[in-house]
Amino acid sequence: MEAGQGPAQDRAAGATPKTSLSCRTSSTSRINTECISHHWTIENFSKCQFFQSGTFFSEEFPKDSSLVRLKLRLDLTKDYASICVVPFHGMQGRNCVYTLTLLGEAGRPVQRYFHNGFHTLYRGSTNYLGIELCKAFLYNRENKCIHGDALSILFEVEFLADSTNTPIKRTDIPVSPLLKNLAGLLEDKSFGNVQLTVQQRNLYAHRDVLMLSSPVFGAMFSHPTKESQEQVIHLPDQSFDAMREMLLFIYTGEVPNLDKVAEDLYVAADKYSMSELKTLCGDYLGSNLTVERAADAFVLSNMYSDAELSRSIARFIADHLVAVQRTAGWKNIWGKPDITERLFMLIADIGNTLESAT
Incomplete structure (x- = not known):
């Protein structure tokens, strides 16, 4: 069906226009902490x-808490x-910062020592929190x-616990009439002066x-x-x-079906040098990875030299490596040494970064 037929039929049938809304959502994440302060004399x-x-x-926690x-x-x-x-009793691995x-x-405070970054404590571990003091x-x-003949020490530690998320708040915002009108220009070929032919179907736009x-x-x-002379692409x-x-993105700034076309749209955005759209698609791909698609997504990011997306995918693969290695996508990239080398370099770099942070 040619673009423009559906809306024209609706208007001809006298359909009641619906109020269009865009949706804006928001939420808050909070990292909960457990604090301990101990004065040792x-x-x-x-x-x-x-x-x-x-x-x-x-x-x-009660005294019998582990x-x-x-x-x-x-x-x-x-x-x-x-x-x-020294961790005592049943600590299962807790990230903390301390002073x-x-x-x-x-x-009166005489000297204060800070631990930069996070440290992880495990019961029975020799990887204690350690502070060296100058005897002199x-x-x-x-x-x-x-x-x-007394030494007083104040030790303060803050453990990172679980995180909580507030319910997602949805706000419906009426779509600007101008945006609706601009989107309508795409629905009626009589307004367009450029034809885009894709998969034996036509879209119409303005030069x-x-x-x-x-x-x-x-x-x-x-x-x-040829395209300039014939006005056909x-x-x-x-x-x-x-x-x-x-x-739709060009005319309205919106991509209503991004979840269905993210990869193809990412490729198109790169081809036509639309950086904002490419970033939008890359952010979506990096935030919606699955075990089945992770390897293929990494190939895509590597093909288009997208360092930020490649790093996001490498982090995901590192967290789900065993599961990803069972997928068809992994078998496809295993025969491409340049891609696998790039992937494992990123995974190693991510691991080193996390280690230095602790």
Whole structure:
């Protein structure tokens, strides 16, 4: 059916016009935290070189809780003083950030130590939170770290717990009449002065609008090309649905069926140098990956040198590697060493980045 027949028939039948709405949604994600603050005082400090605090825990949990229970250890037997935070009982791996403060007289902060980034604590792990203290600083009387043969330490740790999301809020916004009118221009071929032939079907648009929207169309119509003279563009390598969505984006800034044509539209946007549309499609592809399509999506991103999309897909594949390796898409890329090498380099880089962050 030629474009324009459906709407014309509706108007002829006297159909009641419907109010068009666009939908805007919003939500909020919140990372919940569990905080513990422990004040440790070591009396008769000069009498020993190894100390261990009692077990402490969050007030949010009872004493028999196995979730968050810790001890502090202070070791002065080496050339430096070290304080370790030891997970106790059933911690299953908790990400945390922490601060340790040496307190002087009257609880006055003397020196504060921060841990940059996140650290993960596991029960029974030797990968403790460790802080090295300069012995010379600790014993220097001018710094007043030790008072009355006692050392006071304030330890504060914040564990990252689960996250919560507020329900998605939907707001229906009436579509601008101008946008509806512009979209209507695509429905009636009598208004168009350029014909786009795709898969033996025709779409109609306006030369000036296409030229302003795409430098490729601009160059095509600015020179005495066949397309410029005949006002007909044949697109044998494009999808009709994708080209229709591209025209809707050009005229209205919207892509109502992005979920159905994202990959084809991504390719079309690249071909016609429409960077905003390509970014829109790339963001959608990167946010809606599946195990079955991940390998093919990586090939696509690599083909069009989309570093940001490639990295998003590599992260997804790293998280679901075993499942992805069972797919047909994975078998297809396994015979392409340049692509697999690129993929595993990205996965390794992502792993190194995450490791350095902790």
